[in-house]
Amino acid sequence: MLAALLLLGACGKADNAAGKGPQGPVTVGYVVVQPSSVPVEQDLPARVSAYQISEVRPQVSGVVLRRLFKEGGVVHQGQTLYQIDPSLYQAQVAQASANVQSARASAEAARARANRYRPLAQMEAVSKQDYTDALSQARQAEAAIAQNNAALRTAQINLRYTRVPAPITGRIGLSNVTEGALVTANQAESLATITRLDPINVDIQQSASDLIGLRRSLSQGGVSPTTAQVRLLLPDGSDYGYTGTVQFSEVIVSPDTGAVTLRARFPNSQNILLPGMFVKARFAQSIDTLAFLVPQSAVTRDPKGNATLWVVGPGNRAVHRTVVASQTQGSNWVVTQGLAPGEKVITQGTANLRQDAQLKPVPASAPQRIEAPPAGTQAQPAGRRP
Structure with missing residues (x-):
């Protein structure tokens, strides 16, 4: 019974030492916040x-003789991709060239006739109407030369179009036609697609x-x-x-x-x-030039998802504050509402804080002071009993 009474007394003393007696202010670490310029991300x-997409289509009709690129490779602007049979278009160029030569010969004869009629008409050896008709025929012959030259250029362009070039530089995809396929000018289906x-x-x-x-x-x-x-x-x-x-x-x-x-x-x-x-x-x-950067360790979320933190209030009392913090920047929360310049935000020692609790605020991460042991005491060597 004596041993049991002694044990109960020891437990009571331990309960008193565990915190039932009066306690002093809670030591917390704080940072002073000031507004700064924060990008709103x-x-x-x-x-x-x-960046660029080009669908390759033929501009003349004919049979594809060769495909001159590797599917999936890089092609350069102006590079020949397909060769269409040029035989028909070479013949058209030859015919247009012959028509130009014929028009030039007719124009030369018409100019000579008009030149001969000019002095005869002045001497009234021929009628003025005959000279007018000869001059008109010479001008028509000159126009025929221009028309045939235009036809020759068209035939040459069509011959050049038998070599289907790459409109842009980029990576080309699958070919939709093979050698021997018949293609037509301005067809709906593209031959291939180039993407830059x-x-x-x-x-x-x-x-x-x-x-x-x-x-x-x-x-x-x-x-x-x-x-x-x-x-x-x-x-x-x-x-x-x-x-x-x-x-x-x-x-x-x-x-x-x-x-x-x-x-x-x-x-x-x-x-x-x-x-x-x-x-x-x-x-x-x-x-945002009025935002505050607050360490993430200082901000918590309540059950509704609102951001909250503790600040050092008047008289070094703890104040629980709801703020707006919708994004982070590095190791900080960006607080846009709920703080004022110069306030002290508690970042350390917030685990057991209560509203209006007495605080002993110190700058965050301040070194702790270690007091020397009382005079007359000595540390005992390890392994020896006093």
């Missing part, structure tokens, strides 16, 4: 589109409501526009590694999606971005 859905992938465009979709909010913020002050440097997140979540610039913004809201399209341009020398790929664009359209 957004993550928006986007889709990759080609470097640089490449990315079409970003921004909702009309976000765009209106941005313009309202710019008009009210505190937010300034910035040059939109865009970064991309690939479908696997990795960063693309290159930045692009916004080229323009559409002036029409899509009736299907209620969004406005912004087009950005990126380098794509390694052909990582392909047309039709869905990506995520991250960029800053404005800079």
Whole structure:
């Protein structure tokens, strides 16, 4: 019984030592926040589109004799892709050239006749009507030369079109025709498609409501526009590694999606971005000059998802505050509402804080003072008992 009484007494003393007695102020670490210029970043859905696309079609009819490119390879502007049978068009060039020579011969005879009739008409050896008819025939012969020259140029152009060239430089896809196939001028089906992938465009979709909010913020002050440097997140979540610039913004809201399209341009020398790929664009359209950068360790979320933090209030009392923190920057939350310049935000020692608790605030990460042991005591060597 004596042992049991001694044990109960020892437990009571331990409970008193565990905190039932009076406690002093809670030591917390704080940082003083000041407004700074923070880019307002957004993550928006986007889709990759080609910088240039060209569908190769024949401009003359004929049988394809040869295909002069490798499918899937890179072709250069002006490079011959297909050779169409030129026999018919060579004959047309020869015929047009002969017509030009014939017209020149007729024109030469007509000019000579008109020149002979001129002095005879002045001497009234021939009638003036005969001279007028000879002069008209000479001019008609000159016009016939011009007409036949135009026909010759047309025949030469058609002969040149039997070599189907690449309109742009880029990567060519599959060939839709083979050697021996008959093609016609201006046919609906293309022979092949060339796509230029470097640089490449990315079409970003921004909702009309976000765009209106941005313009309202710019008009009210505190937010300034910035040059939109865009970064991309690939479908696997990795960063693309290159930045692009916004080229323009559409002036029409899509009736299907209620969004406005912004087009950005990126380098794509390694052909990582392909047309039709869905990506995520991250960029800053404005800079908030009245935002606060608060360490992430100071901000928590309540059950409703609102951001909350502790600040040192008047009389060194703990004050629980609800703020607006919708994005992060590095290791900080960007707080846009709920703080005032010069306030002390508690970043350390927030685990057991309560509203209006007495605080002993110290700068965050301040070194702790270690007091010397009382005089007359000595540390005992390890392994020895006093």
